[in-house]
Amino acid sequence: xxxxxxxxxxxxxxxxxxxxxxxxxxxxxxxxxxxxxxxxxxxxxxxxxxxxxxxxxxxxxxxxxxxxxxxxxxxxxxxxxxxxxxxxxxxxxxxxxxxxxxxxxxxxxxxxxxxxxxxxxxxxxxxxxxxxxxxxxxxxxxxxxxxxxxxxxxxxxxxxxxxxx
Numbered sequence: 705x706x707x708x709x710x711x712x713x714x715x716x717x718x719x720x721x722x723x724x725x726x727x728x729x730x731x732x733x734x735x736x737x738x739x740x741x742x743x744x745x746x747x748x749x750x751x752x753x754x755x756x757x758x759x760x761x762x763x764x765x766x767x768x769x770x771x772x773x774x775x776x777x778x779x780x781x782x783x784x785x786x787x788x789x790x791x792x793x794x795x796x797x798x799x800x801x802x803x804x805x806x807x808x809x810x811x812x813x814x815x816x817x818x819x820x821x822x823x824x825x826x827x828x829x830x831x832x833x834x835x836x837x838x839x840x841x842x843x844x845x846x847x848x849x850x851x852x853x854x855x856x857x858x859x860x861x862x863x864x865x866x867x868x869x
Contacts, residue, residue: 707835728784730754734802735838736778737769740785746777747788748800750817751863755791757800767796768803770842798847804834805848806841814864819854831860 731738733751737759746765747756759765765773794800801817812829813820823829857864 736776738780740782750801753789756788757791757794759794764796767845804839806839815848819851820848821854822856824856824858828857832864
């Protein structure tokens with residue numbers, strides 16, 4: 705979820721051993737699509753209970769993610785696939801929740817699944833640990849533009865960073 709290892713701290717073995725294991729860290733919603741090798745389907749990941757939504761065809765994938773959509777697909781371990789919740793199929797007119805989209809004027813928007821929310825600055829974008837490489841720059845879908853706008857994102861918001869709403 706981070707762009708580098710700058711914040712990594714080294715701890716001793718005893719401290720590491722004392723930390724209980726938690727659930728696996730899954731793909732951050734709105735970044736990469738996921739699939740498993742034994743299934744040809746590709747899924748977008750949304751926030752909350754890590755809902756996945758099937759992208760039914762290449763036309764839909766191109767409309768939502770642009771012509772290089774296939775560079776945004778990650779194969780995951782089949783055992784992790786069971787950690788996701790299956791949602792409804794996607795259509796080419798509306799992005800999945802947690803997508804960050806750049807419009808034709810270069811403005812970045814967070815789409816929460818029902819409405820777009822503008823980032824007021826690069827600082828607001830960075831404060832929520834978003835990365836430029838995951839911004840969708842060439843979508844042909846228009847549904848997100850037609851939705852009523854939500855409140856602007858002016859700084860850090862835990863719900864955006866943690867992927868939970």
